[in-house]
Amino acid sequence: MLALLQILLLLFLRIPVLWISVPLLLACKCVVSQQEVESFIGRCLTTVGAKPHHASSLAEVLVTADCRGHYSHGLNRMDMYLKDIQTGVCAVEGEPVVEKESAATALVDGKNLLGPVVGNFCMNMAIRKAKEVGIGWVVAHGSNHFGIAGYYSMQALKENMIGMSFTNTSPLVVPTRGKERTLGTNPLSVAAPAEHGDSFVLDTATSTVAIGKVELNERRGDPIPDSWGCDPQGHLTTDPKSVLTGGGLVPIGGSEATGGYKGYGLGMMVEVFCGILAGAQYSKYVRTWKVTDRVANLGQCFVAINPENFAPGFNERMSDLLSIQRDQDPADPGSPVLAPGDPERINMKKCEEMGGIPYHISVIKYINDYAKKIGVSQLLPCDKIVSI
Numbered sequence: 001m002l003a004l005l006q007i008l009l010l011l012f013l014r015i016p017v018l019w020i021s022v023p024l025l026l027a028c029k030c031v032v033s034q035q036e037v038e039s040f041i042g043r044c045l046t047t048v049g050a051k052p053h054h055a056s057s058l059a060e061v062l063v064t065a066d067c068r069g070h071y072s073h074g075l076n077r078m079d080m081y082l083k084d085i086q087t088g089v090c091a092v093e094g095e096p097v098v099e100k101e102s103a104a105t106a107l108v109d110g111k112n113l114l115g116p117v118v119g120n121f122c123m124n125m126a127i128r129k130a131k132e133v134g135i136g137w138v139v140a141h142g143s144n145h146f147g148i149a150g151y152y153s154m155q156a157l158k159e160n161m162i163g164m165s166f167t168n169t170s171p172l173v174v175p176t177r178g179k180e181r182t183l184g185t186n187p188l189s190v191a192a193p194a195e196h197g198d199s200f201v202l203d204t205a206t207s208t209v210a211i212g213k214v215e216l217n218e219r220r221g222d223p224i225p226d227s228w229g230c231d232p233q234g235h236l237t238t239d240p241k242s243v244l245t246g247g248g249l250v251p252i253g254g255s256e257a258t259g260g261y262k263g264y265g266l267g268m269m270v271e272v273f274c275g276i277l278a279g280a281q282y283s284k285y286v287r288t289w290k291v292t293d294r295v296a297n298l299g300q301c302f303v304a305i306n307p308e309n310f311a312p313g314f315n316e317r318m319s320d321l322l323s324i325q326r327d328q329d330p331a332d333p334g335s336p337v338l339a340p341g342d343p344e345r346i347n348m349k350k351c352e353e354m355g356g357i358p359y360h361i362s363v364i365k366y367i368n369d370y371a372k373k374i375g376v377s378q379l380l381p382c383d384k385i386v387s388i
Contacts (some may be wrong), residue, residue, distance in 0.1 A: 114145030
């Protein structure tokens with residue numbers, strides 16, 4: 001049965017007619033090795049003009065997101081970066097430039113390059129400074145979408161340091177008591193090392209949910225939870241279309257009564273560290289999501305802290321802190337208490353056991369079709385099918 005299914009799916013991936021039932025498609029995934037996905041993304045990016053090492057930087061970020069289970073920020077978004085390069089709204093020439101620097105700080109001009117190129121440059125600099133003086137705080141303007149924030153904070157773990165990363169984004173969030181989108185989803189990430197390779201890794205937006213989840217519900221014709229978004233009048237709604245056409249997302253916490261002002265404050269905090277501190281665009285001045293009529297000029301912030309400059313025994317205490325959470329009796333015996341970063345580690349282990357990353361075949365088909373349009377002939381394979 002599985003062999004027949006593989007033949008059918010392989011045929012589907014090569015023809016434009018959707019003749020396989022939707023339930024069957026949704027129940028199956030193609031497993032592709034990380035190396036193959038990275039190489040494919042690199043080929044697509046260099047085809048539209050990106051430098052090979054810039055393409056590799058983006059490919060690694062996107063694949064890391066998929067391996068960790070954050071599919072909304074992985075291969076599925078590759079076409080967004082390609083379009084930015086094709087339209088010329090994102091630069092492909094040059095490298096980030098340091099404009100101002102002290103022993104512990106730096107201001108960087110990202111030169112409108114791909115976000116991961118800017119992010120890697122800044123995080124590497126923050127880590128170098130933390131090695132020298134205990135802390136490195138680097139902000140950048142002139143950047144673009146950099147993928148998952150956790151990719152950069154986790155780089156500090158390799159040096160047994162605490163890492164933090166922040167970015168502002170296109171305005172999608174309505175502040176508490178407001179009606180206008182004046183903040184982005186403004187993600188933040190903090191990573192801290194523990195013993196034996198264990199770690200705390202927080203990577204979260206400051207909105208209740210990503211805009212993509214609202215879009216998905218709208219396409220399905222499904223309502224959304226009443227803590228996800230508001231209508232054009234600023235009132236919480238379960239209608240995804242109302243959120244997408246004039247309304248907006250709401251901060252973590254939802255309404256004012258349930259603590260939404262806390263998420264609102266966190267979103268503004270990220271803006272302080274990014275757009276304001278770096279002199280980039282901020283708040284409602286950042287370009288509209290998916291509209292590429294002008295450069296993004298995003299502001300981003302990268303921090304590295306060396307625990308050795310503080311109280312001894314940091315890793316041991318971190319391990320104890322993680323154990324206190326994980327080792328308690330869960331409310332539901334079938335759902336153990338997890339620490340930030342645990343769900344992603346579980347997903348990475350599954351990918352390792354499967355020998356690659358499982359993608360919905362519709363995603364593989366869409367991305368391969370897009371690659372063919374830009375002249376890429378060596379496409380993603382889909383010869384390993386699994387049912388879920």
